[in-house]
Amino acid sequence: MHVTAIVAHPDDADIFCGGTLKKHAERGDDVTIVYMTRGEYGGFDTTEEEVAETRESEAEAAAEALDAEARFLDFRDGRITYSMENRLELVDVIRELRPDIILTHFRDDMHPDHRVTSRLVTDAYYMASLPLAQTDHEEWEPDNVYYFGKPTADEFDPEVFIDMSDQQEAKEEAILQHESQVEWLEEHGGVDAEFDGLVEGVRAQARTTGRTRGAEFAEGFVPLHKGTSEYLE
Template sequence: MELLAIVAHPDDADIFCGGTLAKHADRGDTVTIAHMTRGEYGGFDTDEATVAETREKETRRSGNELGATDVTFLGFEDGRIEYSLEDRLEIVETIRAHDPDVILTHFRDDMHPDHRATSRLVTDAYYMASLPLVDTEHDPCDPDNVYFFGKPTSSFEPTTFVDISGYEDRKAAAIDHHESQVEFLQEHGGIDAEFDNLIDGVAAEDATLGKRTGVASAEGFVPLHDQACDYLE
């Protein structure tokens, strides 16, 4: 089985679905994390290139922590992702290149404009990826489903839950690899992260979802197509 997480920024995958990705990787599934941007706005340096270089290195370490087969960057600009046909076709090509069974991405209702734009691009590209007359380098493919993750402060109400009990420390370690971003978000708590302490806040949210579903810790998703599952498949 192949999972493709398409996220706006470095650390998004770790925060929202890191436990799920690690659990699938441990099962032997192929896990790819595709980042729309290199997160060049998320830092203290005045030089975007320096921030991006630092964050890319941190992201590759965190991807390794989660067991990702591939960590890639799609070249969009942080804070400047826009919806266009050209960009949608680029995501179609990304999906076709990896031919995933399942796609994970942001929920449509989110404070961050990059998250909103990514959600719309991925959702529409998912439909277009299977159309034979949509011409890209790779052949058409037909993923089974898209699972959306989101922030508890939005209208996001998960209906599919993955038990990540036992993966809490690994998820925290993956987030902690984003050393420059953890420090940045702690200074901007309530704006970017909704948590004064990023790692503790994420763990608390996972524990809350776990209590709702009878496990120690869980991550929640909204599927594009409803179906029952033990894993995202």
């Protein structure tokens, strides 16, 4: 099986689905994290290029902690837009990687990059199987898309839960590779106030989710197609 997470920013996969990715990697599945941007807006008094360089290096280290392959696209942080050109770029990425399942952002999210990424991935998933929608690679149809979301999102109500109690430590290790972002999110406050005490907050949320399923730690997802949760374990 091949599991691909398509996320807007370098730390998103680790925070929202890192335990699930690590669990699949430990099963022997191929795991890829596709980063839409290099997160160049997520920094202090420095240039976008310097922030992007730091965050790309951190993302590669985090992916390694999860036994995943890192792949970077060239969208611009805070400026991902919905267009046919961008949709077709993701169609070609899906066709090239040929994942069985895709993990990505839920549609209801404060961050505009998360919302647009969710829509682009959903529509690219549909188009990837169409033979007449021509790109550089042959058509491919993943089995399903699973959405992760912030606990503060009003509409996000997980239906599939992954017990990743044995992977929580690796998830936290991956998050801590984003050293610049641990500092940024804790200092930023305001719109990212839910991330005050980043690792502690992520751990608390995973414990809360796990408690509802009889697990120490768990991650929750909403599937695009219902009744096929056996693909995500």
